[in-house]
Amino acid sequence: MSFFDRFRNKNKGAAVKASAAKTSAAVKKEVKKDSKQAAPAACSSKTLDSVAAAQLQPADLGELLPGAPPNGKINLAIYWAAACGGCDVSLLDVNERILTIGDMANIVMWPIAADGKEHDIAEMEDGSITVSIISGAVRNSENEHMVKLLRKKSAIVVCYGACACFGGSPSLANLIPGGKDELLDYVYRKTPTTANFQEDYHKGKPVIPQTEFKAPEGKLTLPVLYDTVKTLDQVIDVDYYVPGCPPLQESISHLLKAVADFAYNGVPLPPKGATVGVVTKTLCDMCPRRKEYRRITKIVEPHEIDVDPDLCLMDQGILCLGPATVGGCNARCTRAGQPCRGCYGPTVAVQEQGASALTAIASLFPVLDDDATMGEDSIIDIMSTIKDPLGYFYAYTMGKSLIKRSVTEKGGK
Numbered sequence: 001m002s003f004f005d006r007f008r009n010k011n012k013g014a015a016v017k018a019s020a021a022k023t024s025a026a027v028k029k030e031v032k033k034d035s036k037q038a039a040p041a042a043c044s045s046k047t048l049d050s051v052a053a054a055q056l057q058p059a060d061l062g063e064l065l066p067g068a069p070p071n072g073k074i075n076l077a078i079y080w081a082a083a084c085g086g087c088d089v090s091l092l093d094v095n096e097r098i099l100t101i102g103d104m105a106n107i108v109m110w111p112i113a114a115d116g117k118e119h120d121i122a123e124m125e126d127g128s129i130t131v132s133i134i135s136g137a138v139r140n141s142e143n144e145h146m147v148k149l150l151r152k153k154s155a156i157v158v159c160y161g162a163c164a165c166f167g168g169s170p171s172l173a174n175l176i177p178g179g180k181d182e183l184l185d186y187v188y189r190k191t192p193t194t195a196n197f198q199e200d201y202h203k204g205k206p207v208i209p210q211t212e213f214k215a216p217e218g219k220l221t222l223p224v225l226y227d228t229v230k231t232l233d234q235v236i237d238v239d240y241y242v243p244g245c246p247p248l249q250e251s252i253s254h255l256l257k258a259v260a261d262f263a264y265n266g267v268p269l270p271p272k273g274a275t276v277g278v279v280t281k282t283l284c285d286m287c288p289r290r291k292e293y294r295r296i297t298k299i300v301e302p303h304e305i306d307v308d309p310d311l312c313l314m315d316q317g318i319l320c321l322g323p324a325t326v327g328g329c330n331a332r333c334t335r336a337g338q339p340c341r342g343c344y345g346p347t348v349a350v351q352e353q354g355a356s357a358l359t360a361i362a363s364l365f366p367v368l369d370d371d372a373t374m375g376e377d378s379i380i381d382i383m384s385t386i387k388d389p390l391g392y393f394y395a396y397t398m399g400k401s402l403i404k405r406s407v408t409e410k411g412g413k
Helices: 003-008 012-035 048-054 086-099 118-122 141-153 162-166 169-175 179-190 192-201 249-265 353-362 376-383 389-393
Strands: 074-080 105-109 129-135 138-140 154-160 212-215 218-221 225-230 240-242
Touching (some): 074 086, 074 141, 086 129, 086 249, 129 162, 141 154, 169 225, 240 249
Parallel strands (some): 074 105, 074 129, 154 240
């Protein structure tokens, strides 16, 4: 029996059921509570005490990791698919404990920091990697191959960061009707720099990178770009989720505590499918800004006005996805005067983050007390001031949205 099996099976049934029941009850309580609020959906009225109570507190990690676990080191893999690398860097937010992670785990792969090769992973026994932390969306054939390989070799897979969880910024490419062909054509033929390059060096026969090239030394290959960017759980089975762009220190501390408690003390892991490092409340509940429920008559960007440091950004006409975003970041952006863009994803109460945010914003449109309607022209006037609606409401979640992608119908239909 493997290290993982010895500890996961210990008290598994009772612990998982109790944890799942507790989580379900908490979620239902929050949803029921929220449904009774008479205030507009954009934000809840709260005191500073209630804001403090809603904050996600860092997990108590105790002292530095105390050497190897009693049953030997676990195997840890960290992989970065279609992402910017910020999630990899965010793992350093375990502070000085990064120096003792090596005492707890054999890092068998971490491309940004360790020399682990694909063939080394392929030669390992299935399930022999205790935990794989995978960030980034699945954008090309290499991403797909590596995440499937790590899934096969891993007992636990953690979906880490907004791109892995929801598609993130890469999944906005799904809005390109022509898919990868249109994307490559634009990048290698139509941007000013590449257009000039093609004109100067390949006039009449522009060059676009190919997936295979036969050189005298042998065949060279590049990953195949896909038409559709996918989330990690659309390609492989995922055990746990840690959202954020990138996940912040509080969320990371809860992930590390779960792994360390499991490795050193045999503490059962959370129920499969759990999101680690979030609360059941929305970001609005974590935000200390004063809410006055002013009506929105014009949409503005933060740089266009003198932002009141104490007043809700929505009250100032600045669109904020706080009411549609799950709490976990402790409102870092809104505290600094920048609106929430939704990188922690939707709450469990909604399926579609973009539509939920749009509903919250619409609740603040000016509606006459004696006639609860407003003209279509007025709605269009307000909404037209949003420069990029899809990019705004789906900046991080296009891969998981009901829309998913843009298509062009053929045959004149």
